[in-house]
Amino acid sequence: MHRFVFELAEWHxxxxxxxxxxxxxLIPCAALGQDKDTGSDRFLIRAxxxxxxxxxxxxxxxxxxxxxxxxxxxxxxxxxxxxTIIEVDSLMPGIVDAYSSLGLTGGTSEVSREITPEFDTYSxxxxxxxxxxxALGDGVTTVQVIPATESVFSGLACIVKTAGDLGGxxxxxxxxxxxxVSSDPTSRNRxxxxxxxxxxxxxxxxxxxxxxxxxxxxxVRSGGNVAGADPLSTDLLKEVLQGxxxxxxVSRTDFDIRSALDVGxxxxxxxxxxxxxxxYRILDEFKKRDGxxxxxxxxxxxxxxxxxxxxxxxxxxxxKLIEAQIPFCLAGESLLDQARFACRFGLSHExxxxxxxxxxxxxxxxxxxxxxxxxxMDADLVALNGDPLQPTSGILWTMVSGKIYGNDKSKQ
Amino acid sequence: xxxxKWQNLRERQEQAMIKPFSKWFACVTALLSLMTSTSHLxxxxxxxxxxxxxxxxxxxxxxxxxxLIRDGKIEAIGKDVVIPGExxxxxxxxxxxxxxxVDAHNSAxxxxxxxxxxxxxxxxxxxxxxxxxxxxxxxRRNGITSAAVVPGNSTLIGGQAAIVKTAGQYVNxxxxxxxxGLKISLRPASGNRxxxxxxxxxELDKAKKAIEKEAKGEKPDAASEPKKEGExxxxxxxxxxxxxxxxxxxxxxxxQPDNANDAASQAAGLEALKKAVKGEQPVYIYxxxxxxxxxxxxxxxxxxxxxxxxxxxxxxxxxxxxxxxNETVILDASLVFWETxxxxxxxxxxxxxxxxxxxxxxxxxxxxxxxxxxxxxxxFFWYQxxxxxxxxxxxxxAIEAITLLPAKRIGIDNLVGSLEVGxxxxxxxxxxxxxxxxxxxxxxxxxxxxxYERSKDDKIKRLLAPVAE
Numbered sequence: 001m002h003r004f005v006f007e008l009a010e011w012h013x014x015x016x017x018x019x020x021x022x023x024x025x026l027i028p029c030a031a032l033g034q035d036k037d038t039g040s041d042r043f044l045i046r047a048x049x050x051x052x053x054x055x056x057x058x059x060x061x062x063x064x065x066x067x068x069x070x071x072x073x074x075x076x077x078x079x080x081x082x083x084t085i086i087e088v089d090s091l092m093p094g095i096v097d098a099y100s101s102l103g104l105t106g107g108t109s110e111v112s113r114e115i116t117p118e119f120d121t122y123s124x125x126x127x128x129x130x131x132x133x134x135a136l137g138d139g140v141t142t143v144q145v146i147p148a149t150e151s152v153f154s155g156l157a158c159i160v161k162t163a164g165d166l167g168g169x170x171x172x173x174x175x176x177x178x179x180x181v182s183s184d185p186t187s188r189n190r191x192x193x194x195x196x197x198x199x200x201x202x203x204x205x206x207x208x209x210x211x212x213x214x215x216x217x218x219x220v221r222s223g224g225n226v227a228g229a230d231p232l233s234t235d236l237l238k239e240v241l242q243g244x245x246x247x248x249x250v251s252r253t254d255f256d257i258r259s260a261l262d263v264g265x266x267x268x269x270x271x272x273x274x275x276x277x278x279x280y281r282i283l284d285e286f287k288k289r290d291g292x293x294x295x296x297x298x299x300x301x302x303x304x305x306x307x308x309x310x311x312x313x314x315x316x317x318x319x320k321l322i323e324a325q326i327p328f329c330l331a332g333e334s335l336l337d338q339a340r341f342a343c344r345f346g347l348s349h350e351x352x353x354x355x356x357x358x359x360x361x362x363x364x365x366x367x368x369x370x371x372x373x374x375x376x377m378d379a380d381l382v383a384l385n386g387d388p389l390q391p392t393s394g395i396l397w398t399m400v401s402g403k404i405y406g407n408d409k410s411k412q
Numbered sequence: 413x414x415x416x417k418w419q420n421l422r423e424r425q426e427q428a429m430i431k432p433f434s435k436w437f438a439c440v441t442a443l444l445s446l447m448t449s450t451s452h453l454x455x456x457x458x459x460x461x462x463x464x465x466x467x468x469x470x471x472x473x474x475x476x477x478x479x480l481i482r483d484g485k486i487e488a489i490g491k492d493v494v495i496p497g498e499x500x501x502x503x504x505x506x507x508x509x510x511x512x513x514v515d516a517h518n519s520a521x522x523x524x525x526x527x528x529x530x531x532x533x534x535x536x537x538x539x540x541x542x543x544x545x546x547x548x549x550x551x552r553r554n555g556i557t558s559a560a561v562v563p564g565n566s567t568l569i570g571g572q573a574a575i576v577k578t579a580g581q582y583v584n585x586x587x588x589x590x591x592x593g594l595k596i597s598l599r600p601a602s603g604n605r606x607x608x609x610x611x612x613x614x615e616l617d618k619a620k621k622a623i624e625k626e627a628k629g630e631k632p633d634a635a636s637e638p639k640k641e642g643e644x645x646x647x648x649x650x651x652x653x654x655x656x657x658x659x660x661x662x663x664x665x666x667x668q669p670d671n672a673n674d675a676a677s678q679a680a681g682l683e684a685l686k687k688a689v690k691g692e693q694p695v696y697i698y699x700x701x702x703x704x705x706x707x708x709x710x711x712x713x714x715x716x717x718x719x720x721x722x723x724x725x726x727x728x729x730x731x732x733x734x735x736x737x738n739e740t741v742i743l744d745a746s747l748v749f750w751e752t753x754x755x756x757x758x759x760x761x762x763x764x765x766x767x768x769x770x771x772x773x774x775x776x777x778x779x780x781x782x783x784x785x786x787x788x789x790x791x792f793f794w795y796q797x798x799x800x801x802x803x804x805x806x807x808x809x810a811i812e813a814i815t816l817l818p819a820k821r822i823g824i825d826n827l828v829g830s831l832e833v834g835x836x837x838x839x840x841x842x843x844x845x846x847x848x849x850x851x852x853x854x855x856x857x858x859x860x861x862x863x864y865e866r867s868k869d870d871k872i873k874r875l876l877a878p879v880a881e
Contacts, residue, residue: 130750130752130759133750133759133761134750134761137761254880280878280879280880281879281880282880298788299788313875314874314875314878315875315876315878316875316876316877316878317878319876320877320878334788337788337789338788340789340849341788341789341849343849343850344849344850345875345876346876389849390798390847390848390849391789391795391798391799391802391847391849392798392801392802392807392847393802394802394803
């Protein structure tokens with residue numbers, strides 16, 4: 001078997017193979033009566049370029065996978081039992097998107113009430129959604145699903161993988177509490193709506209948004225109930241106040257980011273900022289206040305344009321955040337492209353890859369499980385036919401928990 | 413009187429003194445003007461780019477070569493080009509030099525892309541091109557040196573396209589071709605596809621009949637002809653060229669005096685249509701989806717049009733049909749997207765460049781959203797080309813598809829699109845390989861003049877070093 005593998009490597013070295021995907025099940029495997037196709041859950045992936053996203057220098061490397069986990073990573077692995085060997089050009093960790101609405105169906109925002117912190121995105125995910133296929137095709141293996149932010153306490157985020165059986169793909173249901181500290185909740189109001197209609201709500205301005213957070217938290221802190229909301233809402237906000245539940249605030253302008261931190265300080269919780277378009281304007285203050293940001297503005301445009309709420313887009317905010325040593329990650333649509341452009345705009349290759357893999361995993365508190373290629377991590381991997389950060393490179397396949405999905409047949 | 417006499421005398425004396433002086437002065441001025449003109453020449457003096465990797469598009473790349481530019485044209489290109497002493501030399505060591513990109517179809521340069529009247533063949537985009545438009549600035553920044561400015565995709569017969577260089581103070585400085593082709597859109601802006609096509613046919617028939625009459629030796633009054641046949645459209649009279657928005661707001665009474673002009677524009681419109689039907693001028697035909705392509709092909713054979721197909725995203729379904737014509741088509745800016753089959757609910761990733769490659773239809777790209785919301789990357793030609801490479805195209809072909817191929821498609825390849833002796837010196841100095849993510853346009857040169865320098869681009873600096881203002 002070893003000899004066979006060796007020959008494979010020789011053939012590879014001969015330079016004859018431009019297409020590097022190689023797929024085989026070794027004879028002993030068949031002899032043992034195991035599934036010839038993807039049934040085997042043991043893989044040896046040999047990559048010309050292995051990007052572990054954990055600070056190790058990239059170079060040739062091999063990854064051994066068994067039971068949906070990475071069992072071994074090294075320059076050369078000798079496996080003496082049956083295994084499926086795959087050769088690829090580049091291998092990187094599965095992409096982690098901390099700000100996604102993947103699979104959310106039937107309306108993504110509650111529009112009848114402002115305070116619905118107990119609404120759980122996990123209960124509204126359509127698992128058969130095309131979103132998941134698209135995500136797999138783009139190399140995304142884990143997403144945090146966040147409700148739209150048209151109500152002040154928008155609901156709960158959940159974290160799921162983009163493929164697998166339902167039990168296996170759920171990492172956290174009923175997760176982080178989502179707050180909207182932005183103009184979003186005011187957007188649903190109609191100037192001359194019927195007083196009893198769902199379009200006639202408070203807040204009608206951004207001051208009201210902050211006021212709702214403050215007044216709700218005040219009531220909870222003084223042992224009361226949140227006005228007009230379910231008792232469950234009160235319990236949930238209590239958890240946030242007691243530091244038992246994480247929170248995030250969707251804020252884009254500098255003053256909203258500041259407000260989110262202010263209201264957090266007032267009540268003793270620390271929301272992670274999601275959006276963060278204008279964080280570059282208050283970098284020093286943000287750093288001093290131990291802010292963390294999930295930056296999504298790069299997704300919107302590489303051309304010159306404005307974000308929502310009229311924020312002027314800036315290209316190299318990630319570079320500034322790294323310079324200031326502020327914990328951050330990239331999030332939102334087309335994450336691999338975001339990393340590519342972040343690299344174009346100033347990040348190093350390593351920093352750009354980390355910004356969509358290990359860094360979001362850290363921000364989600366899951367760095368012991370996803371985001372890097374290391375022993376005992378989930379086998380979430382992306383194989384490419386070239387440097388991941390070059391626009392000419394395509395994704396060959398995406399592996400989630402040891403299973404391969406989204407083979408791009410065009411490249412075979 | 414005496415006094416006056418004196419004065420006259422003095423004046424005469426002064427004049428006498430001035431005369432030789434003025435001669436001398438004239439001399440100096442002449443000399444000065446000569447000097448300025450030579451210094452002007454010096455600015456236009458030969459320009460040499462030395463030591464760069466040159467991708468001429470036609471022929472193999474030159475690993476380290478020199479390009480010599482004189483009077484806006486490429487005078488020499490190669491490994492061992494002798495640089496004249498008076499030449500200004502740009503050190504291109506470590507850089508890559510290639511021809512500027514050619515944009516075969518865009519409406520972003522126009523202040524407003526679509527006319528509200530749907531049949532306006534007499535209009536010309538030249539009247540709506542703003543040389544200081546953000547579009548041109550972005551062009552120079554991103555390496556586009558020539559562009560076909562074409563009326564938008566929502567007007568049935570949208571008017572005349574023009575081809576321009578992307579730098580200049582006035583439109584006339586930029587113009588390469590004034591009447592570069594008629595724009596026709598098969599996307600119904602109002603009504604349905606049946607009436608859209610019927611209206612289009614009616615216009616083309618008018619032109620066809622006029623041509624037939626001319627061939628028989630009859631001299632029809634082009635302007636009055638439609639009226640005689642009672643074919644005048646029931647719409648309000650069409651307006652002359654110019655600011656159509658304003659005239660729209662005018663009342664009917666105020667519009668009355670314009671009737672003469674209107675007849676003139678009708679005549680001009682008929683002329684434009686005749687050129688299209690005679691095949692003297694290309695027709696940019698926008699097809700929104702596959703069925704439009706079928707209709708367009710029908711029109712092309714019926715009226716003998718010379719088409720340039722501008723395709724919407726879902727036209728990939730008609731790739732096989734287009735293959736028979738063996739013509740370069742212009743693809744939509746969105747090259748990769750997902751579709752769900754409404755009947756089978758099957759989800760499918762559509763990779764447009766791959767489909768057209770398989771069908772053997774040559775294609776060029778469009779970009780989208782200079783300034784507007786867009787997906788990452790599709791604002792840039794190099795990125796579009798890189799996407800095609802991702803899905804199987806060779807890098808050489810992809811580079812051709814953003815330079816020479818679009819130039820050929822719009823008929824300016826005798827001037828631009830490749831680096832060859834005698835062609836316009838429209839070229840880019842890049843920091844690295846054209847399709848790499850980390851490559852930037854360092855300098856853009858149009859007709860031998862540096863029109864963009866990254867080191868002087870304050871906007872890029874602001875974007876890359878964001879600070880609070």
